[in-house]
Amino acid sequence: MKTVRVNATNDPPAPIRVLICEDEEITAMHLLKALESAGYDVVGEASDGEEAIRLADETQPDFILMDINMPKVSGLIATQKITEKRPVPVIIVTAYSSDETVQAALDAGAAAYLVKPVTREQLLPAVRIAQARFAMLQEAQAEAGNLREAMESRKLIERAKGIVQQRLQLSEPDAFAHLQSLSRNKRKTLKDTAEDIIRADDAFRQEMGV
Incomplete structure (x- = not known):
């Protein structure tokens, strides 16, 4: 289980808080660096769907990056469970861009999706679109x-x-x-x-x- 890193500063404006849910360590590290370099506060990292659901409840992020193929519980099911409990923008990250995959992501409650490999130039506009x-x-x-x-x-x-x-x-x-x-x-x-x-x-x- 990865460490949850919470931003303790109260200085306004508060940075946007992000939860990364990605089981591929290299991809997760890439997303982490891209987000932190843009001023986002990554409050947690989950490597499976069950952990994603738990950390979403514990950290209350402003938005979530969710890999579609997560161990234990799929990213789509995790997204559905998370958004049913507390509405939050979710960006699905997937290796597939078929209409069926996109529709499944939207039906699960996702606000946007990104196709791997995700670049910083794609990620940051996608966050604005999802919000x-x-x-x-x-x-x-x-x-x-x-x-x-x-x-x-x-x-x-x-x-x-x-x-x-x-x-x-x-x-x-x-x-x-x-x-x-x-x-x-x-x-x-x-x-x-x-x-x-x-x-x-x-x-x-x-x-x-x-």
Whole structure:
């Protein structure tokens, strides 16, 4: 079992706290160095799924990096158990990029995924994207009142966010922030705002014959 390293400083702003769940020691070390060099606080490292579940409960991280193929308990099952107990952004790390794998990760509660080998240039933007998607799901769930409706809302919001990204040339987190701003300004839910954007885009495409 690897040592849990907790940041004891109370100086604001507090660093974002990360739990790494990876059974390959070299990969775990690479992720650790990349995160710490970017100012993140790695509060724990798990080498199997059972340890991941336990450390997630003990350390209460701000987000989790989870390998999909973990010993004892798979990364997908560990993600599901962790997010059912306490919602937290999870990035699934996998050697596979098939649609089935990606969908399984999202169904388990993951906010994003990365394909190995993971570079620092891929990792840091993925963290921002995962946090943006997690915030989106939390807001959608608060609006909808239950997870099933929230997941349906998420699909609409994801589609609208993609339209905003393409039209305004924004990053994913910035596109979501734009949706939030529109929602507040129009005093509408994110879902209703997303539907407005999708309808407008469909009308534009029909008019242009695209």
